[in-house]
Amino acid sequence: LCFPQLLNSSCVKTKRPQDEAMLIYVLLFSISVLTTSLNLLVIISISHFKQLHTTTNILLLSLAVSDFFVGPLLLFQVMLIDGCWLLCDLMYSLYQYLAATITSASVGTMVLISIDRYVAICYPLHYSTEVTQNKVKICVCLCWIFSIIFQSLILMDNLQQPGRFNSCVGECVIVINYIAGVADVIFSFIAPITVIVVLYMRVFVVAVTQAQAMRSQIATVTLQGSVKVTAKKSELKAARTLGVVIVVFLICLCPYYCVSLSSQDNSMNASSTSYNFVICLFSFNSCLNPMIYAFFYPWFRKSIKLIVTLKILQPDSCETNIL
Numbered sequence: 001l002c003f004p005q006l007l008n009s010s011c012v013k014t015k016r017p018q019d020e021a022m023l024i025y026v027l028l029f030s031i032s033v034l035t036t037s038l039n040l041l042v043i044i045s046i047s048h049f050k051q052l053h054t055t056t057n058i059l060l061l062s063l064a065v066s067d068f069f070v071g072p073l074l075l076f077q078v079m080l081i082d083g084c085w086l087l088c089d090l091m092y093s094l095y096q097y098l099a100a101t102i103t104s105a106s107v108g109t110m111v112l113i114s115i116d117r118y119v120a121i122c123y124p125l126h127y128s129t130e131v132t133q134n135k136v137k138i139c140v141c142l143c144w145i146f147s148i149i150f151q152s153l154i155l156m157d158n159l160q161q162p163g164r165f166n167s168c169v170g171e172c173v174i175v176i177n178y179i180a181g182v183a184d185v186i187f188s189f190i191a192p193i194t195v196i197v198v199l200y201m202r203v204f205v206v207a208v209t210q211a212q213a214m215r216s217q218i219a220t221v222t223l224q225g226s227v228k229v230t231a232k233k234s235e236l237k238a239a240r241t242l243g244v245v246i247v248v249f250l251i252c253l254c255p256y257y258c259v260s261l262s263s264q265d266n267s268m269n270a271s272s273t274s275y276n277f278v279i280c281l282f283s284f285n286s287c288l289n290p291m292i293y294a295f296f297y298p299w300f301r302k303s304i305k306l307i308v309t310l311k312i313l314q315p316d317s318c319e320t321n322i323l
Helices: 016-050 055-082 089-122 123-131 133-154 158-162 178-216 233-262 271-296 297-307
Strands: 173-174 267-269
Touching: 016 055, 016 271, 016 297, 055 089, 055 133, 055 271, 089 123, 089 133, 089 158, 089 178, 089 233, 123 178, 133 158, 158 173, 178 233, 233 271, 271 297
Parallel strands: none
Antiparallel strands: 173 267
């Protein structure tokens, strides 16, 4: 039993071989520590070095913040391996609320990244004037505020009366009414994914066309006699890198909503194997993002060396040439 002293009302633990349970504990704990530390490096890098204070990096900073919080929250998922929630029902409702808010903020940031790359590649002349740091900061703040308010409305019943849907002590069940469930799927999954896919398909087509034009070094003249301006090589590389981030994000996010949609009565049991798997998969995505940056971005590798060697503590280290 989850609570041996409650013979008649306690939930029953999920039976697992000891070796399997230990392997899962070690794996989840390792992912949690790695996710927290790697995203902390991204946050410090972009926040500290002035050269990295660009519009695109502000969006990456927002994504890193959401990924950073996934690490500590994953430790609570470790508690659910045996199918028992040992804390109070209010803590579980707050845990689910924070996880849902972070997920919504991540999805919203991915949409903003897609819009950023779309303008940079398809309208390079207008990018510097239309996409400014102040506008991006406002959009990021609105994204987080919307996520907080939206998830408060979606999980209102569970926050007002924590544990009301549990059938036994130690069970973890979240139930969302039909209207809230439809709204969550539309605004947190269908609409953002559609926007991301459509924008990046357009970015991909334009990027391929411009790459071919740059290789052939042919200046394309429009009907008005002006020269067609193409995006910089750095913008194309950023589009490719962020495209990888978005594809990995979609691969890790889609199973979560597939499981949610297949759940009966819009209820999600946190002790189920399928739910634990999709949560771990989505959490692992937060660990993968900094690895992708390290593979594609030289500035991130350089900033890691400066952080690890504590050179960022030196005077005027924020002015270091990092690019």
